[in-house]
Amino acid sequence: MKAAVLPGPLADNPVLSRWVSFPKPGKVAVSTGRVEIGQGVLTAMMQIAADELDVAPERVAIQSGDTDLTPNEGYTAGSLSMQFGGVAMRQACAEVRALFLRHAAGALGCKREELSVRDGSILRNNAPTGHDYWTLSSAVSLSGNATGDAIRKPVAEYKVVGRSAARLDLAAKVFGEPTFLHDMVLDGMAHTRVVRQPNRGASIGTVNEDAIRRAAKGPIEFVRHGNFLAIVGPDETAVEAAGAAAPNHVVWKGVEQPSAPQQEASWLLQRPSIDRTIGSPQPSAAARGQQRYEATYTRGHLAHAAIGPSCGLAVYRDGHLTVWTHCQGVYPLKAALAKTLALDPKSISVRHVQGPGCYGHNGADDAAADAAVIALRLPGRPIRVRWRREEEFAFEPVSPAMVVKVRAVLDEAGRPVDWTAEIWSGSHSGRPGHGANLLVAAALPNPLPPPPPADVPDAAGGGAVRNGEPLYDIAAKRIIHHLIPETPVRTSALRSLGAMPNVFALESFIDELAERAGKDPVQYRLSLLTDARCRKVIERVAEMAGWKPDLPAGTGRGRGIAFSQYKNRAAYAAVVVDLEADETIRLSKVWCATDAGLVVNPDGAINQLEGGIIQSISWVLKEQVRFENGVSSLDWLGYPVLRFSEVPEIHVELVKSASDVPLGVGEVTAGPTAAAIGNAVSHALGARIRDLPLTRERIMATLLAE
Amino acid sequence: MSKQFALTVNGRPQSVTVENEETPLLDVLRNHLGLMGTRFGCGLEQCGCCMVLIDGEPETSCARPIWNVAGKSVTTIEGLGTPERPHPLQTAFIEEQACQCGYCLSGILISAKALLDRNPSPSRAEIAAALDDNICRCGTHNRMIRAVEKAAARLRQGAKR
Numbered sequence: 087m088k089a090a091v092l093p094g095p096l097a098d099n100p101v102l103s104r105w106v107s108f109p110k111p112g113k114v115a116v117s118t119g120r121v122e123i124g125q126g127v128l129t130a131m132m133q134i135a136a137d138e139l140d141v142a143p144e145r146v147a148i149q150s151g152d153t154d155l156t157p158n159e160g161y162t163a164g165s166l167s168m169q170f171g172g173v174a175m176r177q178a179c180a181e182v183r184a185l186f187l188r189h190a191a192g193a194l195g196c197k198r199e200e201l202s203v204r205d206g207s208i209l210r211n212n213a214p215t216g217h218d219y220w221t222l223s224s225a226v227s228l229s230g231n232a233t234g235d236a237i238r239k240p241v242a243e244y245k246v247v248g249r250s251a252a253r254l255d256l257a258a259k260v261f262g263e264p265t266f267l268h269d270m271v272l273d274g275m276a277h278t279r280v281v282r283q284p285n286r287g288a289s290i291g292t293v294n295e296d297a298i299r300r301a302a303k304g305p306i307e308f309v310r311h312g313n314f315l316a317i318v319g320p321d322e323t324a325v326e327a328a329g330a331a332a333p334n335h336v337v338w339k340g341v342e343q344p345s346a347p348q349q350e351a352s353w354l355l356q357r358p359s360i361d362r363t364i365g366s367p368q369p370s371a372a373a374r375g376q377q378r379y380e381a382t383y384t385r386g387h388l389a390h391a392a393i394g395p396s397c398g399l400a401v402y403r404d405g406h407l408t409v410w411t412h413c414q415g416v417y418p419l420k421a422a423l424a425k426t427l428a429l430d431p432k433s434i435s436v437r438h439v440q441g442p443g444c445y446g447h448n449g450a451d452d453a454a455a456d457a458a459v460i461a462l463r464l465p466g467r468p469i470r471v472r473w474r475r476e477e478e479f480a481f482e483p484v485s486p487a488m489v490v491k492v493r494a495v496l497d498e499a500g501r502p503v504d505w506t507a508e509i510w511s512g513s514h515s516g517r518p519g520h521g522a523n524l525l526v527a528a529a530l531p532n533p534l535p536p537p538p539p540a541d542v543p544d545a546a547g548g549g550a551v552r553n554g555e556p557l558y559d560i561a562a563k564r565i566i567h568h569l570i571p572e573t574p575v576r577t578s579a580l581r582s583l584g585a586m587p588n589v590f591a592l593e594s595f596i597d598e599l600a601e602r603a604g605k606d607p608v609q610y611r612l613s614l615l616t617d618a619r620c621r622k623v624i625e626r627v628a629e630m631a632g633w634k635p636d637l638p639a640g641t642g643r644g645r646g647i648a649f650s651q652y653k654n655r656a657a658y659a660a661v662v663v664d665l666e667a668d669e670t671i672r673l674s675k676v677w678c679a680t681d682a683g684l685v686v687n688p689d690g691a692i693n694q695l696e697g698g699i700i701q702s703i704s705w706v707l708k709e710q711v712r713f714e715n716g717v718s719s720l721d722w723l724g725y726p727v728l729r730f731s732e733v734p735e736i737h738v739e740l741v742k743s744a745s746d747v748p749l750g751v752g753e754v755t756a757g758p759t760a761a762a763i764g765n766a767v768s769h770a771l772g773a774r775i776r777d778l779p780l781t782r783e784r785i786m787a788t789l790l791a792e
Numbered sequence: 793m794s795k796q797f798a799l800t801v802n803g804r805p806q807s808v809t810v811e812n813e814e815t816p817l818l819d820v821l822r823n824h825l826g827l828m829g830t831r832f833g834c835g836l837e838q839c840g841c842c843m844v845l846i847d848g849e850p851e852t853s854c855a856r857p858i859w860n861v862a863g864k865s866v867t868t869i870e871g872l873g874t875p876e877r878p879h880p881l882q883t884a885f886i887e888e889q890a891c892q893c894g895y896c897l898s899g900i901l902i903s904a905k906a907l908l909d910r911n912p913s914p915s916r917a918e919i920a921a922a923l924d925d926n927i928c929r930c931g932t933h934n935r936m937i938r939a940v941e942k943a944a945a946r947l948r949q950g951a952k953r
């Protein structure tokens with residue numbers, strides 16, 4: 087018989103004991119390769135396991151992100167934890183449950199159909215049998231592979247999944263217990279700060295050690311390896327003071343810094359690029375002669391700007407390197423460390439400990455690698471690296487600036503019949519797994535060459551082209567993608583990747599077309615959409631907001647709508663924004679309707695959706711990484727983010743969905759929120775701004791041009 | 793040359809010996825007293841992660857030298873309440889699930905506590921304004937504001953702080 091298809095992560099890690107075990111009476115341990123990054127994934131996994139195994143949620147303990155213990159699920163990214171990791175967990179638990187029931191049926195001499203499980207106890211025709219998971223656990227081996235034959239429960243039978251569950255990790259945080267990697271203390275641990283190489287290829291000229299020692303006002307030592315320089319000591323205060331002073335006392339050769347003009351997205355247009363076209367061929371001659379419309383949208387570089395700078399711990403003892411990290415992928419980091427440090431992967435363990443929310447690939451992997459490099463030079467001594475705030479802003483990989491030019495050919499009714507999105511962007515994929523791309527690598531002796539430029543594959547949703555194609559019913563659509571291989575700073579994945587600038591562009595453009603056609607933006611969108619789930623979120627959000635056509639424009643008050651299906655194949659979200667605009671923009675209300683398929687933890691999902699909306703508001707109104715002889719937005723004044731009194735009221739609703747596939751929600755609101763703000767600003771001002779962020783200068787310039 | 797300073801932390805007298813009298817209070821709390829609940833975010837007095845109460849006033853601790861806090865009374869998140877005896881703010885934050893990563897949480901709870909101590913019936917706008925010195929990068933703002941409103945209501949009804 088042909089084996090059933092296993093969900094991806096389970097196919098990669100088929101041994102059931104990797105996923106589920108029964109360590110002591112009454113307890114279930116489940117293991118996931120996904121890690122907690124503030125999104126509540128462990129709580130959702132617990133819910134899935136409890137339901138599929140039929141045990142009370144309190145019995146379930148979760149192990150996550152440990153290369154010695156948990157399944158290898160790559161990165162916790164792309165809003166895929168539920169869609170893939172969650173389904174794998176469901177299947178693994180279903181298989182385990184089936185194995186126990188098969189064994190019990192044999193022991194009791196009864197049919198498998200007579201048996202069921204209630205809170206871990208095995209029942210026969212609903213009566214106790216005296217057997218449970220724990221009494222049978224020595225007899226039922228979980229060392230075999232999942233087969234895919236076990237049937238997962240129908241959604242209707244779920245009791246825990248689909249109900250809001252309190253986050254498992256929240257109480258400890260509210261009481262200030264040590265929960266983050268930053269709080270971890272190892273015996274004999276040394277604190278360290280790195281004196282950062284300004285750029286790949288820069289080399290250390292001179293180091294004024296005496297001046298740095300004087301600044302430390304406490305004991306420090308230096309660790310130097312090629313062009314890697316770190317300050318190490320027992321007292322964090324002294325090490326921090328030395329780390330802050332050090333850049334003034336180290337002279338570098340071969341320094342190349344990004345300059346102010348490179349900060350603007352338009353700089354990309356003059357750069358060499360790797361080009362390709364996706365989708366319909368170029369418009370035929372027949373399409374000529376009709377109406378055409380074109381507009382260009384841009385967005386600057388964005389920082390992840392985690393609230394706490396990155397941290398990494400490592401110890402090298404008896405030939406084994408152990409690393410603690412808050413990064414999104416312990417297995418890829420392990421592989422990258424092995425490559426960068428020329429170590430046998432078997433001699434490396436990487437463990438995840440929670441950190442501040444990262445929203446993508448920030449400095450976490452790099453800080454872990456820093457700690458590993460120092461630990462290897464100081465065997466036996468636990469090493470803690472904590473980046474400085476300025477270091478995080480200057481050296482974390484940023485989300486690339488993007489230019490999106492949209493062109494359409496329109497029919498007589500003003501509806502698009504041919505659509506081209508031309509996209510210029512650096513790579514959204516600089517993760518360490520893609521070729522030992524760790525910051526420290528360039529500073530080591532005989533550095534590995536930088537990994538070849540590549541973007542996230544289209545099969546994984548694409549990077550710069552993510553959501554670049556509209557879902558509207560248009561006869562011919564294409565994307566022209568210009569990947570800019572050389573960017574002024576390292577670029578990588580930030581929440582939603584290219585989807586934010588792309589959805590901003592195409593949903594702004596659709597509004598512009600609606601306006602030209604003299605149509606209401608909601609009606610115009612619906613007239614171009616047949617997909618029921620797309621239509622549903624738009625209709626619902628319009629109802630929630632009490633959408634009225636024909637509100638006058640240019641009054642200083644504006645309302646805008648936008649919608650998207652994340653990656654054109656995951657969750658759906660439509661957003662309406664109300665705001666006031668004069669020389670500044672103040673959002674008053676946001677409504678959002680989302681279809682996320684099977685929602686495991688509704689309150690957790692809403693929390694994520696709200697977070698995505700607020701972060702996107704912040705990006706759109708305030709955020710851009712600035713360059714001036716290097717990254718010059720080095721603190722929260724240079725890189726302001728949304729503050730409490732700027733946050734609008736937000737109403738989020740989960741639209742009921744017939745689908746039982748869970749779709750992640752962490753990223754889906756990024757694009758529609760950005761575009762809804764853009765559309766509302768245009769409505770308020772009677773003039774459109776196509777460049778993000780929507781700064782005061784841009785608003786003033788637009789108003790003056792009117 | 794090491795120096796000794798005396799201060800009160802969460803109601804308990806403490807004496808700390810530091811090499812450098814400019815040692816920030818945050819380092820003293822975390823590295824000398826092992827109180828890890830107060831967190832480093834920027835070291836620049838810009839984000840509020842390191843907020844504590846100093847003689848009842850909400851203050852950042854990341855750039856506050858220890859000599860400047862000698863003889864004063866400091867309350868950290870660990871002094872706000874415990875799982876057995878939670879402060880109404882802590883209960884409300886759990887009920888409202890007002891957290892994503894939670895790294896900002898200690899500072900925000902301290903700011904909120906200071907607000908409720910001086911204004912038992914704050915409006916939404918007043919709560920937001922009081923929390924403007926704290927950054928939450930995850931976007932949990934509205935839940936946090938709701939939690940503060942809830943805690944304020946309970947405190948007005950006589951809940952124990």
Ligand code: FES
Nearest residue numbers: 833834839840854
């Ligand atoms: S760490 Fe003190 S204000 Fe940011």
Ligand code: FES
Nearest residue numbers: 893894928929930
């Ligand atoms: S919950 Fe993550 S910064 Fe506030």
